[in-house]
Amino acid sequence: MTMTRFSPWLLILLLASFPARAETLYVSDQLSIPLRSGDTMQHRILKFLKSGTRLEVLETNDAGSHYRVKVVDTGREGWVEAGKLMREPGARVQLAALNKQLASLKGDVKAKNQRIAELQENIRQLQQKNHQLEQRGQRQSQQLDELKRVAAKPVQLAKANMQLKNELDGLRREMDRVVGENARLSDSAIREWFLIGGGVSLVSLFFGLIIPNIRWRRKKDSWGGGF
Secondary structure (H helix, E strand, O other): OOOOOOOHHHHHHHHHHOOOOOOEEEEOOOOEEEEEOOOOOOOOEEEEEEOOOEEEEEEEOOOOOEEEEEEOOOOOEEEEEHHHEEOOOOHHHHHHHHHHHHHHHHHHHHHHHHHHHHHHHHHHHHHHHHHHHHHHHHHHHHHHHHHHHHHHHHHHHHHHHHHHHHHHHHHHHHHHHHHHHHHHHHHHHHHHHHHHHHHHHHHHHHHHHHHHHHHHHHHHHHHHHHO
């Protein structure tokens, strides 16, 4: 049994014929390139691919001049010239992507600035409400102090009324004592005046009745002794 020897060049050609799977290429900076049905210029043009179109390489022809590709976004397949593809997006595409990213960042900055303005307004409103609450708290504290002061008045009035009542009771007791003393003094004075009046009456009766009789007898005695 004889073994067939492979030529190294044949092995290289066989390896080159396998597609570079998972490799992604991009259409160059040209405005557009044709996607053809085959790997020659004579094949029919299926469509034109714009610059920056992302392509997945499926196969390379024997000459290495064309790639059979699939449009990533649409899934359409065809052949394109290998020299018109790049491993990275073109400058125009990158610039457009950067402009889009910049616009997005500007939008984010604008949204963030708007959010910051909203937060600042919320902070201002909260500070205003806090100030209002502090003023309301001060007013309520003053009202509470006033209520405490008013509530303390009945207690003070009750104490004052009790003191006045005690003083009035004392005055009444003093008045009763004075009235009793006056009554006692009046009774004593009446008795004294009655005794004095009785004494005066007795003296008057003595001088009015008894003394004139005594004088008369003495004169008669003296007159009779003269004769």
